[in-house]
Amino acid sequence: MTRGRGHGRWRPLRSLRAIAALLAAIALWSLGSGAAAALDAYGQIEDPALQARFEHITKELRCLVCQNESIADSNAALAGDLRREVREMLMAGKSDAAIFDFMTARYGEFVRYNPPLESKTLLIWGAPFILLLIGGAVVYRVVRVRSAMPLDDEPAAGPT
Amino acid sequence: MWKFLIPMAAFVGLVVLFAVGLNPDRDVHALPSPLIGKPAPQFTLTDVLDPNRTVSNRSLRGQIYVFNVWATWCAGCRAEHDTLLTIAAQKVVPIFGLDWNDERPKATQWLQQLGNPYAAVAFDAEGRTAIDWGVYGAPETFLVDGDGRVLFKHIAPMTLDVWQQEFLPRIAAARRGGA
Numbered sequence: 001m002t003r004g005r006g007h008g009r010w011r012p013l014r015s016l017r018a019i020a021a022l023l024a025a026i027a028l029w030s031l032g033s034g035a036a037a038a039l040d041a042y043g044q045i046e047d048p049a050l051q052a053r054f055e056h057i058t059k060e061l062r063c064l065v066c067q068n069e070s071i072a073d074s075n076a077a078l079a080g081d082l083r084r085e086v087r088e089m090l091m092a093g094k095s096d097a098a099i100f101d102f103m104t105a106r107y108g109e110f111v112r113y114n115p116p117l118e119s120k121t122l123l124i125w126g127a128p129f130i131l132l133l134i135g136g137a138v139v140y141r142v143v144r145v146r147s148a149m150p151l152d153d154e155p156a157a158g159p160t
Numbered sequence: 161m162w163k164f165l166i167p168m169a170a171f172v173g174l175v176v177l178f179a180v181g182l183n184p185d186r187d188v189h190a191l192p193s194p195l196i197g198k199p200a201p202q203f204t205l206t207d208v209l210d211p212n213r214t215v216s217n218r219s220l221r222g223q224i225y226v227f228n229v230w231a232t233w234c235a236g237c238r239a240e241h242d243t244l245l246t247i248a249a250q251k252v253v254p255i256f257g258l259d260w261n262d263e264r265p266k267a268t269q270w271l272q273q274l275g276n277p278y279a280a281v282a283f284d285a286e287g288r289t290a291i292d293w294g295v296y297g298a299p300e301t302f303l304v305d306g307d308g309r310v311l312f313k314h315i316a317p318m319t320l321d322v323w324q325q326e327f328l329p330r331i332a333a334a335r336r337g338g339a
Contacts, residue, residue, distance in 0.1 A: 081288075106194070108193070
């Protein structure tokens, strides 16, 4: 098959440039929106180390009202209450692990965006690798079968 | 043989996936509670109708009870209220309420106007007891046995079907086991 030479001709370089521009725009936009966290009446924690831990922990905890937002980002009333709990436990000197345990004891593993690797969560962590293996096996088979076939535009072997 | 079996297996898998995933009766936001089978979190709060009285579940040992989390801002709670009145009238087990992140005058008015199905309502203005119980939306309804263990949790408005199919058999079983 030959491609037409008119206006509809496909220009690979130009399309690549457009895709690159789009990706850059998306990357910039997501960087900018990262700063938009939910508002609290409390303000920042004075100790910057505690504030950093507070931000890390609240980003790792799912808001169960919205379920696709972290409690750092959500403005739901429950997310506000949970941020208050995290803040108070940090002030009381609790470790990150103790705070995550507090949350999972009440809300289950689903509350964590980054569940620990254990027997229950093996499938979640393993699924990408299993899918990669299946995909790889399919590609391997297809390539092997196709590479054994004669090319379309090659003259068939032997005298014609 | 494989040419037939693999697509067939994929098809059956998809049918099962869709049958479970697209079932309209399944609430995709309902989460299993890690509290089931565990001791119910204890609380001592003021009575929503009288700030000078306290409501606590510490004294409820040996008593099977229903624990219903509600609020006046919650539309589902309004929807289930008549069901709660019907259940309370059956006098099977007492219903204790938790008024969550609410305002006292509004809750008082709600109970006076719509009727009060509760043995007592604890007032959780800061939502701390609700967090202890893993509440993430209202209404939620728990069943606690005589040993103070959580037997069951229903997320979404109570209905008489849920009461008859999920609560009553568990109450009967808990009574047999506790006797």
